[in-house]
Structures are given as C-alpha cells and as structure tokens.
Amino acid sequence: MDQESIPSTKLSRIAALSGAGAKVGVNYLKYYGKRVLGGSDDVIDLHEKNASEIYKTFSELKGGPLKLAQMLSIDKNLMPPAYAKEFAQAQYSAPPLSYPLVARTFRREFGKSPTEIFDTFTQNAVHGASIGQVHRATLGDQTFAVKVQYPGVAESLKSDLNFIKPIALQVLGLKESQIASYIAEVETRLLEETNYTLELERSIELSRRSAHLTNVRFPIYHPELSSARILTLDWIDGLTLDKFADSDASQEDRDRIGQALWDFYDHQIHTLHLFHADPHPGNFLVKDNELWVIDFGCTKQIDATYYRKHFHFLDAQVLEDPALLEECLEAIGVFHGSDSHELRQRVLKICAVSIELLGRPFREGFFDFGDESFIQGIYQLGEDNLHSRDLRKMKGASGDVDGIYTNRAYFGLYSLLARLRSRVQTRLPEWLRELEVSEIETCTDHRRITVA
C-alpha cells in the first residue's frame, strides 16, 4: 500500500489541474479503501471508472493529452484494456476552434485571412486532428484540406505531460525512473508533431521516396500555403480505414488494401529507416481501391545500427539459441548489469514468447490477419507483460527508447490489418534473407515487445 498510495500533495496538485485527476484519485482511494476493509478486489471496475474520467478530461484538454491518449490507445500493450477502449475513442473530433481564432492564425502566418487566400473556406472544421483541426477550402477548381494548429500547443505540451505523468504512473503501477526515457521520447515526438514545417518536409520526402509502391498514394502538399501552424494539402475524398474495415468490402479489396499497408510500412522501416509512426485508422483513406496516406505528423527516424540490433530478432537463430537471445536483448538495453541471473532467465522466457508471436507474420510468408487468435494473442501478451512482476523489477525496464515507436508502428500495423481482416504476402528484409540462406534456416522471428 505504501508505494502505491497517492501522496496527498500530489493528489491535490492533480486535483487543482483537473477534475479527472481528482476523480481518479477518489476512485483509487475507494479501491484501496475497499481493499483495506477487506472488500472485493475489483481492479477491472476501477480501471473502467478511471478510464472514462480521464478520457472525458483529455478530450476537453485537446493538445498533448489527447495525443498521448491516442498514442497509448495504440500502444495497448502498455494499457489496461479498459483504458485502451476509452482512449481509442480519442482518435476523432475534439471540440473545435472558433473561426475567429482560425482567421487570426492565418493572419499571423500569412498576413491574410482565409477568405483572402481561398475562394471558399469552411468556417467550421470538417474534422478534428489531435493538435489541430481540418478545414476544407477551394481555390479555382482545386480543393484543399487545411490543417490549422491549436495555439500554444507546443508550449502547453510539456505541462500537460507533467500533469498526466503522475496519473499514468499510478495507473500503470510504475515508478517515474522506469518510464522517464519513455516519457522523454514521447515528448520529443509530440513536440515534433507541433512543427508543421517539419511535417511538410517529411510528408514530401516520404511521399517521394514511397511513390513507386503499388496501390499506395499520397496527396500533393502545398508549401506555399503552409507554415509552422498551417498545413495545406489536396483534399482526398475517401473512407477512413476503420470505416472501410467495417464496410462490406470484398476479401479481395481487403487483401489489396492490407497488402498496400504492409508494403508501405515494410518499405519505410526496412529500406528508408524513416517511417510514419502513427498508424491509427484516421491517418489513412481508401479511395478507388487505393490506400491514401494523409497524415505524416508523427514520423520516426532510426539509425542503421539500431535498426540492425532491433530487427536481429527476426533472425530464426535468435529463437533457437538462448545465449544469442540474451546477447540481443543486452544489445538493446533490456537488461541492467545488476539484474539477477534468475530474473534474467524468467525475462528471457517472456521475451522468447513475445518474439515468437510478433515475428509470426514474417515467418509464414503469407499471413492471414483475419485470424483473431493472433491479435488476441498479442493483446493477451501485452496484458501479461503489463502484470508481470519480473518485468517490473527490471532496472532498465524500458529497453531502448527508439523501440517505442518502432514497436508502436508494428503494433498499429498489426491492429489495422487485423481490423481489415487482410491476408498479406510478407517477407524478411533483404539482409536477413541473405543471413537466412547462409544459415539454411527457414524459421525466423521479429520484434520484441517493449517492456513496460
């Protein structure tokens, strides 16, 4: 109880900042109260109550918390299912910005109001983006999607994160030191997302370098109509990926879109080492049987050394040889020098299971993501890892920070493909195929799970 109870000063600080903080606190106090009094240990109920309170406040706060909520909603292996469910809803529509503020932003950025630049410009946002909102505009016969950022997002981000950090720690039952690097990495990515100039550059770069992919399309970006706070691209009429997934699309169409998605990620991660790290369904549209990638807000670059280390787990040898596995885990910083031998052995076992499961699509060559047992297995794995006392005890705990977004990309990809019920052709990255031939191996593996 001592380690988990909420210090009163912290509680009051949270309470001052948000009703949700207080309510979560109260829910926890009720929970611990019940436990102390010998009541039932209904932790699931507690999670559900908290999730809905936090979600309510996050959706009001917009900006950072909404973004973090989105991120956590995808990184479900870090979240109890109840939270994940509530946060998944955070992916769309935050309350809109007023038109005068949008007009003000335009004047600040371009010295002109939207109607001076465009022939038409919707006063109301057509949909929300997590740190901004999208307006539809026309000029001549062109139609644009104009993304306008909420003012002060970058500034409020840090304080927002500081504010939810204690809640997150409490919810996940972690110590700050364990996830400090995790929070720092998330913060960096979030701050990057507030930089529309960078987003424009990355969008254009990734579009250009991925242009050859079959059935993958990118809208045209308009640098002359973009700035640090405004991003303009061609308007694409299409179904968001989740709507497409829920439609009565044929298996053939599902496979085609799923394959496009797989190829897109495969190319980015294994060839470009620069990838779209925000695979939530709102960032993709399906139009005329092609996949349109419409949001490069969150991208992650990994260097070649890290890449090799991380994807070495796809090598079949790693699963067969515990010493090699340990070496690989050591290389990416999962183990800390002071971790005991017994602890290491138990963690190795957990990691072997993770790697086997997560690398399965790569091994099979042709994989049916419609098989629910696979994605359920991944959720279960996340849940087990979350509750694993061994993983908690680990000093390094978070492993390498670069892995956070790499894992997130794959986790998001798997979730999307499962939702699409796609069947896709998969294959190992080229350098591992060479390795494979030389070792005459057929069975390989990929990916480890980020240890919470």
Added chain:
Amino acid sequence: MTSFCTEIKPIFCPSTNVKVTIAMQTETTSDTLTVRQRLIDAYIDRLREHGSPPLAVYPFCKSLGIGEKDFFSVFPNLDSVEAAFWREQVIHVITAAESGTEWEGFTAKQRALTFFFAWFEHSLEIRSLILLRFSDLGAFENPVWLRGFNQAFRDFAKRTVNHGISTGEIMQRGKLTELYPDGILTAFRNLIDFNLKDDSRGFERTDACIEKSVQLAFELIRSQAFDSTFDLARFLASGFRR
C-alpha cells in the same frame, strides 16, 4: 477583398520580430496634427519615455508651444488626455474589426472573439504602456484615465449582446441582460491581465485563453449562472467603486 487585418497589420511579425508603425499614427503629419492629437501624442510619448505622466498642464503645454487656453478648450484636465488615448485604442480596434468583410455574418460570440484577437494583436504596439498602466490595476479599480477605455468597450459589448439577442444566441433576461456588457468587460480586463503575465512564444497562450474564456462566457450566458455571477461581482464591485 479587404478585411480588418489589412488595416491594423503589419504590426508584429513573430518570426522576424520586425515592428512596423501602426497605420493610425502614420496617417497624420506634423502640419495637419490637431492640437488635440498633438497633446495626446506628447502625453503618451512622455508616459512611455519616463514611465510617468506629465504632472501639470503649464509645463506640459509650454514644452509643446501650446497655450493653456488651447489645452483647456479640448481637455478638462491631464487625466482626460490619457483617457482619450485609451478610448481611441479601443475604438480603433473595434472599427478595424467591424470593417472586416465577414463581420456581418458573424455571431455575437465570433464578434467578441474577433475583437479580442484584434485587440491583442494591436496591443503589441503599445505593450509597454499596457504593462505600465494595467499591471498593478486592481480588478475593480476604475481610474479616470481608464474611463474612456471602459466606455468604448462597454458600447461595443452592448452592441454585441444586442446582436446576440436579435439572433437568439443570447437570452433576453430583462434587467439582468444589462449586466452582460459589464461581465464581458470584466472578462476583457482578465484577459489583459493574463496577457501581461503570458511568457509563451508569440503570446500563444493568450489566444488559447481568449478562446476558452469566450467559450465559457457564452455558455454561461445561456444559463442562469452568468446572471448570478455578475450579480455577485457587481455587489462586490460596488464596495470599491467611486
């Protein structure tokens, strides 16, 4: 297409930190300046330079080569000179906002927001003055120099509320409705206060604060809470007013 922004900009460009003189002060040349305008300009210049207003009419006029009679024909006292300045600032921003092409179609809420955004854009030009005058001003203090400012804003707020009532956006609640302009003025003063303490880049947090405050104010206007709040505020304020 002209919009009000073209008249008050360019004022401040956050990326380059370039400051450009505002239109209002460039349109007059020394030859055509009225005595009234010369007095206001000199008063404000002195206030800006020295951090304190002129103390007496005689030396002030003498330094300008203006006779006392001319002074008193346009202003009853020194404080009124400053009051005229602040009133003009508010009216300048209101005029600029109202002349925007989209103004007619705006709701009361959008009009209030547009004014506030335009005000804080304009205020960058006179931020040192605002810092000097508003920093230590109590929430319910109403010195002579501020009266023109308050009056000009209240008039605008009244027009905005009436617009809201005519479109059904704001509920007519008889006597209580008369309190709304004062309420909006209080909100304005709070925003000025917030802006002076704001240390975010380009005062972005002020923008967010405007958005949230106006959102809240218009939500409250629809409910009884607003009336009760201002009833209380007025009751409390009456104790401090002259």
